[in-house]
Amino acid sequence: MSININGSPTNLPSDTRVSLLDLLRDHLNLSGTKKGCNQGACGACTVLVDGERILSCLALAVQYEGRSVTTVEGLSTNGLLHPLQQAFIDHDGFQCGYCTPGQLCSAVGMLREVRRGLPSNVTNDLEGESITLTRDELCERMSGNLCRCGAYNGIVYAITEFAETTK
Amino acid sequence: MSIKETAQAVMKKAVQIAPDALMPGGAPDPLIRQKHGLIGTPVSRLDGPQKVSGTARFAAEFPMEGMLFATLKYSTIPKGKITNLDIAAAAAAPGVVLVMTHHNAPRMKPAPAFMSSAKAAGGDDLPIMQDAEIHWNGQPVAVVLAETQEQADYAKTLIGVTYETEPAVTAFEVAKADSEPGVFQGEPLLLEIGDADASLAAAPHKVDAVYRTPRHSHNPIELHAATVGWDGDHLLVHDASQCVTHTAWSLAEVFGIAEEQVHVTSLFVGGGFGSKTLWQHQTLAAAASKLAERPVRLMLSREGVYRIVGGRTLTEQRMAIGAQGDGRFDALIQTGVVAMGRHNNMPEPFILPARSAYQAGSFRLDVEAAKMDMVANTFMRAPGESVGTFALESAVDELADNLGMDPIELRIRNEPEKDPTTGAPFSSRHIVEAYRAGAEKFGWAARKAKPGTHREGEWLIGMGCATATYPYYRMPGGAARITLTADGRANVKIAAHEMGMGTSTTQTMVTADRLGLAMECVSVDYGDSHFPGVVLAGGSQQTASIGASVAAAYRKLITELLKLAGKDSPLHGLDADEVIGRDGHLCKSDELERRESYVSLMARIGREELTAEASAPPPLEFTHWSMHSHGAMFCEVRVNAITGETRVSRFLGSFDCGRILNPKTAASQFRGGIIMGLGLALMEETQFDERNGRVMNPSLAEYHVPVHIDVPEIDVIWTDIPDPHAPMGAHGVGEIGITGVGAAVANAVYNAMGRRVRDLPITLDKTLPELGLVP
Numbered sequence: 002m003s004i005n006i007n008g009s010p011t012n013l014p015s016d017t018r019v020s021l022l023d024l025l026r027d028h029l030n031l032s033g034t035k036k037g038c039n040q041g042a043c044g045a046c047t048v049l050v051d052g053e054r055i056l057s058c059l060a061l062a063v064q065y066e067g068r069s070v071t072t073v074e075g076l077s078t079n080g081l082l083h084p085l086q087q088a089f090i091d092h093d094g095f096q097c098g099y100c101t102p103g104q105l106c107s108a109v110g111m112l113r114e115v116r117r118g119l120p121s122n123v124t125n126d127l128e129g130e131s132i133t134l135t136r137d138e139l140c141e142r143m144s145g146n147l148c149r150c151g152a153y154n155g156i157v158y159a160i161t162e163f164a165e166t167t168k
Numbered sequence: 169m170s171i172k173e174t175a176q177a178v179m180k181k182a183v184q185i186a187p188d189a190l191m192p193g194g195a196p197d198p199l200i201r202q203k204h205g206l207i208g209t210p211v212s213r214l215d216g217p218q219k220v221s222g223t224a225r226f227a228a229e230f231p232m233e234g235m236l237f238a239t240l241k242y243s244t245i246p247k248g249k250i251t252n253l254d255i256a257a258a259a260a261a262p263g264v265v266l267v268m269t270h271h272n273a274p275r276m277k278p279a280p281a282f283m284s285s286a287k288a289a290g291g292d293d294l295p296i297m298q299d300a301e302i303h304w305n306g307q308p309v310a311v312v313l314a315e316t317q318e319q320a321d322y323a324k325t326l327i328g329v330t331y332e333t334e335p336a337v338t339a340f341e342v343a344k345a346d347s348e349p350g351v352f353q354g355e356p357l358l359l360e361i362g363d364a365d366a367s368l369a370a371a372p373h374k375v376d377a378v379y380r381t382p383r384h385s386h387n388p389i390e391l392h393a394a395t396v397g398w399d400g401d402h403l404l405v406h407d408a409s410q411c412v413t414h415t416a417w418s419l420a421e422v423f424g425i426a427e428e429q430v431h432v433t434s435l436f437v438g439g440g441f442g443s444k445t446l447w448q449h450q451t452l453a454a455a456a457s458k459l460a461e462r463p464v465r466l467m468l469s470r471e472g473v474y475r476i477v478g479g480r481t482l483t484e485q486r487m488a489i490g491a492q493g494d495g496r497f498d499a500l501i502q503t504g505v506v507a508m509g510r511h512n513n514m515p516e517p518f519i520l521p522a523r524s525a526y527q528a529g530s531f532r533l534d535v536e537a538a539k540m541d542m543v544a545n546t547f548m549r550a551p552g553e554s555v556g557t558f559a560l561e562s563a564v565d566e567l568a569d570n571l572g573m574d575p576i577e578l579r580i581r582n583e584p585e586k587d588p589t590t591g592a593p594f595s596s597r598h599i600v601e602a603y604r605a606g607a608e609k610f611g612w613a614a615r616k617a618k619p620g621t622h623r624e625g626e627w628l629i630g631m632g633c634a635t636a637t638y639p640y641y642r643m644p645g646g647a648a649r650i651t652l653t654a655d656g657r658a659n660v661k662i663a664a665h666e667m668g669m670g671t672s673t674t675q676t677m678v679t680a681d682r683l684g685l686a687m688e689c690v691s692v693d694y695g696d697s698h699f700p701g702v703v704l705a706g707g708s709q710q711t712a713s714i715g716a717s718v719a720a721a722y723r724k725l726i727t728e729l730l731k732l733a734g735k736d737s738p739l740h741g742l743d744a745d746e747v748i749g750r751d752g753h754l755c756k757s758d759e760l761e762r763r764e765s766y767v768s769l770m771a772r773i774g775r776e777e778l779t780a781e782a783s784a785p786p787p788l789e790f791t792h793w794s795m796h797s798h799g800a801m802f803c804e805v806r807v808n809a810i811t812g813e814t815r816v817s818r819f820l821g822s823f824d825c826g827r828i829l830n831p832k833t834a835a836s837q838f839r840g841g842i843i844m845g846l847g848l849a850l851m852e853e854t855q856f857d858e859r860n861g862r863v864m865n866p867s868l869a870e871y872h873v874p875v876h877i878d879v880p881e882i883d884v885i886w887t888d889i890p891d892p893h894a895p896m897g898a899h900g901v902g903e904i905g906i907t908g909v910g911a912a913v914a915n916a917v918y919n920a921m922g923r924r925v926r927d928l929p930i931t932l933d934k935t936l937p938e939l940g941l942v943p
Contacts, residue, residue, distance in 0.1 A: 023317055027316070030229075032225065032228075032229035035390070035438070037390065039470065042868035043868050073221065074222045082220065090213065090220060093832050097389075097437060097438045097667055097668030098218075098220075146875075147389060147868060147873060149387055149388055149439050149441070150668045150840045151840030151842070151843030151874070154879070
């Protein structure tokens with residue numbers, strides 16, 4: 002029973018109650034992924050599984066056998082920040098930094114959803130070929146990631162800039 | 169008046185009438201004159217790379233050898249006694265190492281309640297798991313320690329508790345019948361000038377209404393947590409804290425050990441907003457760790473935070489203004505009642521803004537506290553001002569409407585020349601400039617004076633404004649240590665906090681400017697109770713407290729350096745006040761070419777390092793002058809005429825908060841405050857079951873905070889006029905942002921739909937009847 006975390010195969014816990022979040026934080030000391038509610042309401046624990054964003058607090062680790070998980074620690078490569086991480090710094094897209102790993106992973110997954118043409122609650126044309134990432138589209142899609150410091154404007158600037166440079 | 173109160177009053181008067189020159193800030197901080205330094209330039213957070221890469225370690229993220237995981241079980245009654253605690257099954261569950269209850273907890277003293285002494289940090293002063301008494305619904309009754317969190321959480325479910333319930337006061341109306349005068353920071357909140365009731369009765373124009381604000385919860389996204397361990401009788405606590413020194417001292421009191429035996433660290437804090445002080449969890453973790461003789465990590469669940477960490481209490485405010493036809497205020501009355509716990513002292517001081525906001529012929533301001541059996545209420549971002557400005561600034565808007573005046577002009581007409589209730593001169597007050605600049609940039613002129621007349625399709629559109637205000641504070645106890653090294657670098661150590669405000673970055677900039685060093689030559693260490701200073705991250709006072717402490721340490725350092733440098737130095741004969749730092753050198757301040765570099769000075773004195781530690785002067789300046797931050801808040805809302813939904817479409821904050829040190833992080837502080845204010849205006853409410861005193865929505869699914877889609881682009885501008893009497897000419901900016909927002913939104917809602925909501929939050933159940941959509 003193994004799971005791939007940031008490129009490294011890792012044993013799954015024998016206790017089936019262990020959430021993916023607690024596996025990361027408590028068992029592997031990968032504390033970049035944050036716990037803010039443990040019930041899927043805040044988004045701080047967002048990670049990418051095979052490129053799709055999920056809430057790791059609502060996921061049992063054993064469900065993810067054989068899957069590839071990317072956490073915030075896995076976004077940067079060879080010690081170089083991911084361009085979205087740098088954009089968050091440049092646009093002050095955080096204050097305390099606690100929701101930031103979730104915002105980052107969520108944004109990476111969200112942009113893939115947009116590219117795949119998945120509609121959101123504010124998408125007007127459900128049959129359109131592609132989604133235009135308007136401010137409303139971005140905000141609607143990121144609304145599962147709470148930021149109590151209120152760095153939302155900076156986060157939106159950072160994601161918008163990153164999305165434009167990677168079009 | 170008691171002897172103590174009389175003595176305080178005499179001291180206060182003496183400080184007020186003393187010559188300016190004797191006051192801290194009597195001579196402006198030399199940094200105010202300096203125009204070409206780092207101060208005022210936008211600098212990205214120094215801790216940014218750690219925060220975005222997940223390497224910043226928060227309280228629950230310190231691994232310790234042999235560490236156990238903890239969980240808490242909470243009472244389900246508001247008052248009474250535990251009659252039976254069945255822990256056998258829990259204690260026998262797999263992985264469980266300890267079940268701690270009042271039967272086996274070590275003997276501990278209560279935590280000293282916040283403000284009861286200089287370093288008291290406790291949310292209340294109740295016994296902590298020492299007896300069978302229950303004081304609120306949610307009080308911890310057991311701690312389970314196990315090898316894993318899963319084992320601890322499961323075992324907790326096996327604990328059986330039975331109670332004998334006693335009558336409790338859990339309904340506000342019942343508590344109100346027995347309320348008492350509010351006392352804040354040692355002084356009664358009641359303030360009377362003239363006969364406000366008679367003036368109100370005689371005034372030709374008046375508003376007189378009751379405004380209500382509900383309970384609020386801070387909800388920092390980081391859950392309250394502590395990782396603790398004992399080394400003999402020394403306690404190490406990795407805490408999430410906005411008061412490390414207070415917490416260390418208070419825990420020492422609890423465990424009966426010396427302050428130095430408790431070491432509290434808190435380098436990164438995932439938001440606090442007033443909540444990250446000393447609650448029962450740190451003490452319980454330490455007590456359980458002591459019994460188990462192993463380190464313990466205790467991270468509260470989100471529900472746990474609601475159960476044992478208090479929030480902002482509810483307020484019920486009568487707000488009345490009597491005015492002449494030209495708008496001048498004859499009477500300003502703001503009185504009312506707040507709910508308060510029985511074992512804390514925080515009568516949400518909602519009258520504070522009205523003490524200095526407007527000139528008026530008479531005043532009556534008062535807060536009564538109604539004691540309830542509930543979790544201790546506490547400070548939350550701009551305690552008093554956030555909810556007090558809702559009533560005050562809504563009433564001013566109502567009066568403007570009543571007089572047919574523009575609400576900005578009405579405010580300017582009542583602008584005081586000196587503090588209207590103390591008579592002290594203002595240190596720096598440029599609120600009119602802030603209003604003018606804000607109105608221009610926001611496009612206030614396009615507002616329809618007649619409410620309910622701007623509609624686009626389903627949407628009713630309105631604009632509102634309100635005054636933001638928050639005091640300048642600096643608390644006693646600030647101190648710092650500076651070390652200068654032979655390579656011309658400097659390090660500051662101070663027991664201050666970084667919860668996202670930008671403190672570490674901004675104070676590095678300020679220290680670099682003060683010493684005349686490049687930013688990369690300066691480091692600031694903080695978040696450690698073993699560092700100097702008692703520096704609460706609260707009351708928006710950290711910036712001033714650290715600034716004054718570092719300035720004092722700098723002066724001592726330079727005095728020593730010049731003394732040791734001797735007569736061969738080009739600076740010989742000068743004292744610390746005659747030199748300034750520039751480009752890695754100390755220079756004669758009016759003859760910059762007479763200078764010597766730090767590297768050369770250190771070589772000259774033959775030291776690898778030179779250290780100086782000093783305390784900031786006593787904080788007398790804000791008694792001598794009336795010192796406040798100000799802002800003008802502008803809001804545009806759209807209220808849906810079919811659904812009653814309210815959306816904020818535009819917001820601008822125009823601030824007057826002295827000199828802005830780091831525009832990048834200050835803008836985030838302003839926006840963050842405003843966004844929490846949007847929550848206060850439109851959605852936030854901690855629902856309290858008046859039948860049993862239990863919080864009913866203890867989760868982020870049911871307590872709504874603003875999310876991405878709720879928040880428009882928020883424009884923030886500032887006067888940037890230095891306060892000549894504040895360190896660096898700056899004011900803290902952490903709390904001003906939330907003030908005035910509730911009223912700005914409510915005033916815009918009124919302008920949109922022509923009906924007034926005086927009861928926050930402005931939710932559908934309040935707009936729909938006003939729109940005539942439900943009976």
